[in-house]
Amino acid sequence: MQPVIVTAADQLSQGLFLTLFLLLGLSWSLNLAWVLSRKARYADWARKVLWFSLAFNALALIHRWASAGHAPWANQYESATMVAFGVVLLFAVFEREAKLPVLGLLVLPAAMVAIAAANLLPQEYKRMGPLMPALQSPWLKIHVSLMLISYGSFASTFGLSLLYLIRTGAWTRRTTWVALPIAGALGGWFFGYVHQSVRSDFWNWLMTALGGTELASGDTAKAYLVCAAGGLVLGLLGAAALGALPGRLMELVPEAESLDELNYRSVAIGFPLLTLGIILGAIWGHLAWGRYWGWDPKETWAFISWLIFAFFLHMRVFGGWDGRKIAWVGLIGAGSIVFTYWGVNFLLSGLHAYAKP
Amino acid sequence: MSLEHPPAQSAPAPAVFPYYKGTVGLRDALLRSLGGFKFTLTLFGLLGLLAAIGTFFPQGQEAPRIADMYGQGVYDAAVKFGVADIYRSAWFIVVLGLMAMNLILVTWVRVPHVWRISRETDAVSLKDPLVPKTAFTRVWETPLEPMEALDRARTVMLRDFPRLAHKSGPRKRMVVGERHFLSLWAAHIVHLGLLLLLAAGLVKILWGSNKQVVIREGETMSVPIDRLRWNFGFDSVQAGPLKLYLPRFFDRVEEKAPFQLALDHFEVRYYASTGAPSLFRSDVKVLKDGQVEKVASIKVNDPLEQDGMMLYQASWGYEGLYSANFNLTLPGFKDALDVRAPYRQKIKLLDTGWDCEVTDFYPDAGMAGPGKLVNVGDQLQNPAIRVQLWQHGVERTHTWYVYSMPDIQMSKFPGIKVEGKTVDPIAFTVLEANADPGLWFAILGSFCVVFGVFSAFYLFHRKAWVLVEPLAHGGSRVTLAGFVRRNKVSFKRVFDRLSTGVDHALAKGLEAKGA
Numbered sequence: 014m015q016p017v018i019v020t021a022a023d024q025l026s027q028g029l030f031l032t033l034f035l036l037l038g039l040s041w042s043l044n045l046a047w048v049l050s051r052k053a054r055y056a057d058w059a060r061k062v063l064w065f066s067l068a069f070n071a072l073a074l075i076h077r078w079a080s081a082g083h084a085p086w087a088n089q090y091e092s093a094t095m096v097a098f099g100v101v102l103l104f105a106v107f108e109r110e111a112k113l114p115v116l117g118l119l120v121l122p123a124a125m126v127a128i129a130a131a132n133l134l135p136q137e138y139k140r141m142g143p144l145m146p147a148l149q150s151p152w153l154k155i156h157v158s159l160m161l162i163s164y165g166s167f168a169s170t171f172g173l174s175l176l177y178l179i180r181t182g183a184w185t186r187r188t189t190w191v192a193l194p195i196a197g198a199l200g201g202w203f204f205g206y207v208h209q210s211v212r213s214d215f216w217n218w219l220m221t222a223l224g225g226t227e228l229a230s231g232d233t234a235k236a237y238l239v240c241a242a243g244g245l246v247l248g249l250l251g252a253a254a255l256g257a258l259p260g261r262l263m264e265l266v267p268e269a270e271s272l273d274e275l276n277y278r279s280v281a282i283g284f285p286l287l288t289l290g291i292i293l294g295a296i297w298g299h300l301a302w303g304r305y306w307g308w309d310p311k312e313t314w315a316f317i318s319w320l321i322f323a324f325f326l327h328m329r330v331f332g333g334w335d336g337r338k339i340a341w342v343g344l345i346g347a348g349s350i351v352f353t354y355w356g357v358n359f360l361l362s363g364l365h366a367y368a369k370p
Numbered sequence: 371m372s373l374e375h376p377p378a379q380s381a382p383a384p385a386v387f388p389y390y391k392g393t394v395g396l397r398d399a400l401l402r403s404l405g406g407f408k409f410t411l412t413l414f415g416l417l418g419l420l421a422a423i424g425t426f427f428p429q430g431q432e433a434p435r436i437a438d439m440y441g442q443g444v445y446d447a448a449v450k451f452g453v454a455d456i457y458r459s460a461w462f463i464v465v466l467g468l469m470a471m472n473l474i475l476v477t478w479v480r481v482p483h484v485w486r487i488s489r490e491t492d493a494v495s496l497k498d499p500l501v502p503k504t505a506f507t508r509v510w511e512t513p514l515e516p517m518e519a520l521d522r523a524r525t526v527m528l529r530d531f532p533r534l535a536h537k538s539g540p541r542k543r544m545v546v547g548e549r550h551f552l553s554l555w556a557a558h559i560v561h562l563g564l565l566l567l568l569a570a571g572l573v574k575i576l577w578g579s580n581k582q583v584v585i586r587e588g589e590t591m592s593v594p595i596d597r598l599r600w601n602f603g604f605d606s607v608q609a610g611p612l613k614l615y616l617p618r619f620f621d622r623v624e625e626k627a628p629f630q631l632a633l634d635h636f637e638v639r640y641y642a643s644t645g646a647p648s649l650f651r652s653d654v655k656v657l658k659d660g661q662v663e664k665v666a667s668i669k670v671n672d673p674l675e676q677d678g679m680m681l682y683q684a685s686w687g688y689e690g691l692y693s694a695n696f697n698l699t700l701p702g703f704k705d706a707l708d709v710r711a712p713y714r715q716k717i718k719l720l721d722t723g724w725d726c727e728v729t730d731f732y733p734d735a736g737m738a739g740p741g742k743l744v745n746v747g748d749q750l751q752n753p754a755i756r757v758q759l760w761q762h763g764v765e766r767t768h769t770w771y772v773y774s775m776p777d778i779q780m781s782k783f784p785g786i787k788v789e790g791k792t793v794d795p796i797a798f799t800v801l802e803a804n805a806d807p808g809l810w811f812a813i814l815g816s817f818c819v820v821f822g823v824f825s826a827f828y829l830f831h832r833k834a835w836v837l838v839e840p841l842a843h844g845g846s847r848v849t850l851a852g853f854v855r856r857n858k859v860s861f862k863r864v865f866d867r868l869s870t871g872v873d874h875a876l877a878k879g880l881e882a883k884g885a
Contacts, residue, residue, distance in 0.1 A: 281827045292820050304580070
């Protein structure tokens with residue numbers, strides 16, 4: 014195995030994205046300050062920092078593009094930075110039009126988690142590498158960027174669906190106390206699985222701390238359990254934090270009807286992008302692999318996500334479903350997008366296995 | 371001047387599926403069930419579920435891995451229920467078929483309805499300009515003559531509706547502007563696109579061909595192609611104690627494409643920085659009747675098109691050698707000989723009395739047990755050569771030499787020692803040879819889906835018109851009206867702009883008249 018060489022350009026690029034993480038965290042904190050204090054200046058500053066973050070994200074991507082010599086979405090780390098760009102771009106546009114800074118509390122963490130999770134990967138997953146032959150195509154710039162921005166746009170769908178459910182009382186405190194710990198535990202387990210599969214520093218540290226070895230499956234299971242327990246604790250803390258908010262939150266959230274309309278509009282942005290991304294991917298597949306559709310896990314899960322949002326649109330436009338059911342479908346769709354993006358890369362194998370070096 | 375300016379009203383929400391109202395009989399019952407909305411949603415769910423299941427089980431040739439992942443019992447069940455090759459299983463194809471039928475039936479029942487709507491909006495007439503669904507209206511009475519009022523309103527309308535239709539009667543005149551008429555049909559364009567994509571898949575299954583051709587450097591190979599041959603009849607299938615006769619419509623025969631391929635050279639390049647591959651390239655000649663017709667390179671992302679077939683770079687590896695270079699120490703000789711041996715050719719080792727031959731080559735040697743060397747791959751990961759030795763024409767020994775383990779000498783014959791230096795392996799390329807007559811269906815279908823989806827979300831059918839009629843006491847009545855089925859919020863802005871524009875235009879007309 015060749016040693017992993019981290020260049021100065023790599024370090025600068027990773028530093029830029031870490032700074033972006035901090036900027037997004039600042040914008041999120043300002044939104045929270047606005048929610049807690051109702052002082053308009055916090056919301057104004059949150060908006061300013063958000064737009065600055067967007068410009069900063071674009072600059073960081075341009076720097077990486079120039080340094081790597083190819084579009085910066087050729088591995089897991091790079092794709093995460095592009096997803097973050099999609100999340101922030103779509104949220105910034107929404108926020109500008111709908112003046113809904115409270116949505117940022119739910120949407121911005123998606124971008125932050127994407128960047129943080131990518132940053133925790135080992136260096137060989139993060140550094141700028143040359144393109145493998147399959148990725149040496151102009152379609153990389155078009156297909157992958159469209160898919161990643163569409164993934165990002167569905168973060169707004171997630172936030173708006175959740176806000177709608179909270180606003181209408183369909184998402185109760187009990188739901189929070191059940192859903193967040195479960196999501197946390199599953200997330201923790203997946204976090205452990207990813208780090209075990211990439212043999213990250215975190216995983217090595219955890220195994221050492223537990224006094225285990227990779228060869229003993231019991232030790233690995235114990236480490237997974239620790240990760241899941243960590244996620245569970247975070248979920249419980251999150252539930253406690255959210256439990257303190259709703260009373261104040263609701264006064265700042267628009268009427269359910271407006272949220273439903275905004276939710277529809279977020280899908281109206283993401284769905285066409287997802288459709289176009291899938292179709293352009295099919296064209297690329299035809300040129301590179303000789304088939305435009307091969308039921309590869311990535312393709313299949315993108316198609317499943319497309320079906321879920323097609324269901325969302327059919328039910329909303331023709332099916333006469335009320336906003337609550339639609340919002341639940343929105344949450345399921347957002348979950349499917351997360352699985353398509355992260356889950357498929359690490360849990361399933363296939364031709365789209367570019368996440369790994 | 372303005373007589374009335376009622377607030378923008380919302381048109382009554384259309385009833386859900388009005389086309390089913392009052393339907394009776396078998397035909398309508400079938401339409402209602404198989405072309406129904408609930409059935410569409412059921413198929414969405416079923417298709418999504420089956421597609422998802424397939425991603426958790428290795429498919430097709432990879433299916434035996436299911437036994438390693440989940441156990442033999444699960445593998446057996448997966449094979450039995452078609453899960454091991456779910457996307458080609460009969461029931462998956464049935465679901466796709468039902469989806470196609472559902473799309474056709476939805477189109478069948480829905481198109482007349484949309485046609486009616488489009489005719490309805492087209493029915494704006496001098497007689498009845500305010501069609502029932504007109505959502506926006508404003509009326510003025512002005513001393514201006516009808517022709518002048520219409521001219522001024524027309525100028526305003528042109529800003530938002532570049533093309534205007536003119537209608538005129540004995541007393542009334544009107545201009546009608548319409549945009550994005552196509553968006554009324556957006557959903558059906560998407561449905562048509564999906565049908566075309568399903569048709570593309572069907573055409574590919576029936577008339578397409580997907581074969582692989584493996585060619586070693588220096589070899590010439592025919593390219594296989596699957597052809598469909600209609601062959602009606604029955605096949606008997608034993609199902610337990612029963613012998614079933616199932617209809618057969620066609621079978622497949624493998625033929626040769628009207629050209630051959632010769633591989634001159636296969637090249638792999640690597641990035642110096644990471645050691646990762648940077649290029650796979652097959653330099654080929656296309657031969658017809660023994661004559662070279664074309665010289666081409668096939669790379670990943672850069673296939674070769676030939677006689678309706680596409681040839682893709684799929685895989686590669688090594689099989690056999692041009693030659694191997696090694697040092698050979700023989701019993702009774704102090705110095706090792708520097709041997710360059712062509713593959714599978716016995717060579718005389720100077721005047722030593724010994725002959726040798728490289729009889730076998732493994733590009734990726736591995737141990738299958740104590741002392742048992744096997745080849746485990748076709749990439750040049752761990753090359754090994756087998757050297758056979760004769761002394762005075764009598765076979766004495768053979769030995770394997772593994773290049774990554776130079777210290778291990780496998781020959782039991784005393785004094786024999788092989789030290790490998792280089793190997794010059796023969797590369798082979800694996801090309802995917804595809805023929806897909808359904809490709810144009812797929813391209814057209816993709817275009818329809820994308821165009822339909824974007825039209826549905828970003829084009830809003832809108833219509834506005836101005837009707838001018840003379841008043842009994844002189845002057846004219848000007849009616850501005852508009853119609854939109856979706857996105858009323860956005861259209862209200864357009865209508866307000868038009869309304870303000872007409873207002874100003876009429877006022878300016880009056881000023882001019884006064885002057």
